[in-house]
Amino acid sequence: MSILAARPVAGCPLCGEAGGVPVASAGRWRVIRAEDAAFPAFYRLVWREHVAEFSDLPAAERHECIDAVSAIETVLRETLAPTKINLATLGNVVPHLHWHVIARFGWDSHFPNPVWGAEQREPSVPAVQRLALPLAELDAAVAHALVPFGAE
Amino acid sequence: MSILAARPVAGCPLCGEAGGVPVASAGRWRVIRAEDAAFPAFYRLVWREHVAEFSDLPAAERHECIDAVSAIETVLRETLAPTKINLATLGNVVPHLHWHVIARFGWDSHFPNPVWGAEQREPSVPAVQRLALPLAELDAAVAHALVPFGAE
Numbered sequence: 235m236s237i238l239a240a241r242p243v244a245g246c247p248l249c250g251e252a253g254g255v256p257v258a259s260a261g262r263w264r265v266i267r268a269e270d271a272a273f274p275a276f277y278r279l280v281w282r283e284h285v286a287e288f289s290d291l292p293a294a295e296r297h298e299c300i301d302a303v304s305a306i307e308t309v310l311r312e313t314l315a316p317t318k319i320n321l322a323t324l325g326n327v328v329p330h331l332h333w334h335v336i337a338r339f340g341w342d343s344h345f346p347n348p349v350w351g352a353e354q355r356e357p358s359v360p361a362v363q364r365l366a367l368p369l370a371e372l373d374a375a376v377a378h379a380l381v382p383f384g385a386e
Numbered sequence: 387m388s389i390l391a392a393r394p395v396a397g398c399p400l401c402g403e404a405g406g407v408p409v410a411s412a413g414r415w416r417v418i419r420a421e422d423a424a425f426p427a428f429y430r431l432v433w434r435e436h437v438a439e440f441s442d443l444p445a446a447e448r449h450e451c452i453d454a455v456s457a458i459e460t461v462l463r464e465t466l467a468p469t470k471i472n473l474a475t476l477g478n479v480v481p482h483l484h485w486h487v488i489a490r491f492g493w494d495s496h497f498p499n500p501v502w503g504a505e506q507r508e509p510s511v512p513a514v515q516r517l518a519l520p521l522a523e524l525d526a527a528v529a530h531a532l533v534p535f536g537a538e
Contacts, residue, residue, distance in 0.1 A: 288459060319440070
């Protein structure tokens with residue numbers, strides 16, 4: 235299955251590129267891992283077609299989208315026991331609908347600030363080393379959790 | 387209708403206080419305006435009962451929640467024609483489920499950064515003066531848009 239848009243918008247990076255480590259792909263969306271060293275358990279659900287806003291989707295697709303986001307959240311909670319989950323869809327720079335799903339920890343560089351806020355501390359060890367499982371296993375767990383939602 | 391939690395958690399500000407200008411109230415949630423001078427069209431949907439994470443809700447309640455969030459987004463788009471809508475549920479400081487719904491404009495103090503990021507410019511006139519309608523009318527439009535979703 236192609237991960238990219240059937241009707242790509244010229245110049246849109248999320249229409250033309252994966253946007254991160256491919257983790258799962260379903261008919262209307264894909265999930266990638268963002269490769270952020272400070273926040274290693276940072277996934278993005280990218281809507282396949284180029285729409286700017288969540289409310290551009292009909293209700294059934296909004297529900298499909300948020301159910302998959304919630305499934306990612308659930309597997310992050312079950313595997314990593316994070317202090318908090320952060321969900322967001324901003325798109326100010328890349329207005330192609332994508333949802334950030336980020337596991338946050340009291341020890342991370344920015345907590346309790348948003349990942350876009352001011353750094354609070356410099357962790358003594360790389361964040362990835364403090365996760366309860368290696369990223370490859372986390373990716374596999376996320377992919378597995380998305381199968382009931384149509385991912386392959 | 388009381389706007390607060392039936393089973394409040396001691397010390398949680400969103401269990402015990404409105405948290406902003408009350409705009410609408412339904413059985414399971416309320417909507418307030420955040421009173422942020424830099425981002426005047428900033429609304430929050432606050433879940434009535436104290437749950438920390440979106441995935442704590444059963445699917446039907448997640449859908450109810452996100453449908454109301456999307457209705458707020460839609461009315462902000464229709465009334466203000468913002469550059470972008472930002473949606474987020476973070477809760478790092480107050481882990482009581484609430485959704486931020488923020489109309490963003492290319493001229494606002496932080497665009498394209500998230501509202502939690504670094505300021506980009508100092509607007510020459512107060513942001514509220516650049517909105518297409520007064521806040522009281524915007525509040526009324528948001529409240530009206532939420533009536534089909536159970537708000538009063």
